[in-house]
Amino acid sequence: MPVTLDPRVQALLADPATTKVLATSDRAGRPHAVVDDSLHLGADGRLVYLERLEGSAAQRNLVASLWFDRPAAITLRRGAESVEIVGRPVKTLVAGPEFRRHYEAARAQAPEGDLAAVWLIEPLEVSELTYEVRRTCQEAERPFLTHLDRLAR
């Protein structure tokens, strides 16, 4: 079931200082990750990813994800703060007004650049990745996982 991203995640997505990583895999399971600033929240609550190259591994993997219902992961990091969104690529736009709007914006930013596809990714779940939060949580919920020297007098 798609989820609505909470305001904190929305703010992370909207902040230009946030590093955004899209992770996909091919049909054989070979992983691939790209750092990409284009990831943002669309008006309908879906994530939008702009793929510049038709021949890229991310493009191939997103097609495979859409075709075979495989998820993709997006990691956002700003300073020490980090979250992961797991989503499902549900649609790609290759023509029409929305594609054109993104194409024109991309070309305005980088006149030699291209835009192959606009991907719409439905968020399915969000996980906290901020280390301090995860560590605190793990120490509380799974006390056997820590090194003893950290507990020594």
Place this chain on the structure above:
Amino acid sequence: MTTSATVTPLHPAAPGSELDDVCERHPDVPRLVVVKTDVQRRGVHYTDAALARLDPERHSTTGTHIFGARDGRIAPRPESLLLRDGSSIITTPTPPEQGPYTVDVVDGRLALVDAGRPIEEVDYWPRPDYYAKETRSGLPMKFVVSARPQRLNVFPYRHCHFWNDDEGCLFCDIVPQLRKGKDDLGIPARLDPADVAETVAEALREPGRFVGVCLTAGSNTRGARPFDAEVDYYVEILRAVGGAFRTPRFPSQLIGTAFETDQLERLQRETGLMSYTADIEVLDERLFGWICPGKARWVGYQEWKARLARAVGVFGRGRVNTGIVAGVELARPNGFATEGEALARTLGEAEELAAQGVSTVFIVWSPRPGTRLGGQRNASLGYYVALAKGLHALRVRHGLPIDFDDYRHCGNHPDTDLSRIL
């Protein structure tokens, strides 16, 4: 001389289950590609609600096709459909009694529906900007160059000379469609290169819309040697199109007759053409002689294949292919008796071509009224999916890229869709 086939109902509906069954048997083929293939196979019927969503200001409506619709009408209807994966379904309105998919509005969105079951969301093709304009000569630009979501189609000459001797391909309705286009829409049989140049230049003003130009026409046997006149005209049109580009070569495909090597060299040398297709239509010599009598008499099956192979020397590996109208190999009364036999022969012949650097791609045979095979039925969905897998596997095995005829540059070949995840 050929004879009309007996008219039998086209797919007297057992819809729904076949799609699921084929998807289950081919888990390595994406369901969207299977859906697309089945829609091509069965056609579509638009409900009034779906047609009410059609906005000629925003969507492409039926235009300059050189081939007709299965219901035999020219009317302003959706040009075709886009799927969620960005690929197109090239299909035509089909009478409801033939069991087509329905395009309806479901939960506020356009969707393919089969037997009352929503199958997949779809969109109409967006209308390109230039469709609203006219050439200086007064022709609506949409009648000069038609648009797919990412491709420009130029049909400069809408007559096929094989028909002069009653030797047109049996599945083809180019000449009846030419007459309709001329009578109903005022489309000239032969385009003025200046109109084409002006229209292509205008089309390229739309940012991010097009990735390729495809040129195709009927065969023209005239000239000092057969087809010289066809080549002359293609050169003229391609040079006009080339004027719109700042690069000497531009992503382009010519779908023409199987030309001799020096005719191909001329096309390559004198124009910006980057790829070449000569449709053999059916991969069997005996059936080629029956189904394509004009091509058989003027070129011949073995020579057609030899010319394709020689074209690789001119345009390069991965830039030459041939198209087949898949399903006609099973047409009665002379077609293969079983789908197994048809598949084996087709893939065997395609392998021989692939080994020489020539790809084979297929379109789903759409038996249209006005053709000599009208009223017959095309092949099963399972057959088409197996064929798509087989042709794709040949390209993988022989290392043949198919970028020039992929989902962006054509969209009508389920087999080349599969190359998207290579």
